[in-house]
Amino acid sequence: MPDHRSEKHFNGRIGWLRAAVLGANDGIISTSCLLLGVASANLARNEMLLTGIAALVAGAMSMAAGEYVSVSSQADTEQAELDREQQELLDKPDAEHRELASIYVARGLTPDLAKQVAQQLMAHDALSAHARDELGIHEASAARPVQAAITSALTFSLGSALPLLTALLVPGTILIPALGLTSLLFLVGLGTLAAKVGGAPLLPAALRVGFWGALAMIVTSVIGDFFGTIV
Template sequence: MTDPFSPLPHAGEPHGAGIAARLNWLRAGVLGANDGIVSVAAIVVGVAGATSAVAPILTAGAAGLVGGAISMALGEYVSVSSQRDTQRALIAKERRELAELPDEELAELTGIYRAKGLSAETAARVAEELTAHDALSAHLEAELGIVEADVVSPWAAAGASALAFTIGAILPLLAILLPPEPVRVPVTFAAVLIALALTGALSARIGGSPVLRPTVRVVVGGAIALAATFLIGTLLGTTGVV
């Protein structure tokens, strides 16, 4: 028999466990791909402004791809490792307090629900029932906003970040190398700006915000980056510096 008090699904409102963590992972993946598109596109367009030779463009683009992917992975690994260590320390502390001070912890949980607007009787009942069901999870979520199952792996985060960056970086690299020399830069500009529009729109949809403004923002930012690096490359090439 279906529990009449169980939460019913609403369109556009996912209630699955860990949904916030999954959305954060997806958003991070989109942003990582966006970084790969912009950074490698800026590199190859800048080099293409200085020379039409394929070898320097390929070398610079490949170096930017590999270096950027490694940098993204290292940054994500360090960041997530620090976050995970902090979360684990807080979880261990809460577990110890529940074992040593169960009455005080129950009173603390009751106080949290009282502060949320529940009556003293209801808050006490909620705290008691949640404690009986899973005391640690109840305290982690109410006190610290932590879901133990959502503590992420730094290796997984690093791998996902490097993969997203690489996928994004491949596009401008192919766009600059495959077309004939006269249309190489315009094709790259067009491919990159279209890809940025797609990632901007996808990021906005994931975040539940209107699509137009963030899409325009990321496209304009990408266009400025490409124009600036192409101009610098052209100036360096025409002045004989490179």
């Protein structure tokens, strides 16, 4: 039989990878769009950079706070479900055994085998068995608010710094096309890297991130050019 320990799975990365991709993607898109809007409105270079730095700091703090609050709410819900399930296991263990067995029957086991499986799993760790198979709460995908907040803030800062560096180093005469092109490349690279780390197909992820990023930058540039200011 194959040794499952030799198999490579990526679901343990779901929590931090989601926060990392969201943070970096938001950092690149929001900062590049802001800089493109300001540049299209013909603001001075120093004002544009100051706006970008403010966006980096504010965005990183906002991402951290938002992720922490959101994932904390998820963690609270999961814990409430586990507490409720623990009480049900104490109050009516036979009913909980039948419920778990019925889940396994629905998944294809015979009734007798399902009863045996449920009995053995509950004898080993009843709450974990019900959390996994009844509630869908897995250790790999459990909510981790602090991890999500830190990951999101750091990756947002990194993503935001990329268009800022472009704005700092590129001459003003080619700033707008350079910002658009480099930011698009950053986004495609991010999508590719995220897919690689997560074990997903590379091309769909790269195209998806690139398309929405390009759309956001085009809209912002048009608005900045039309109104001559940041909306």
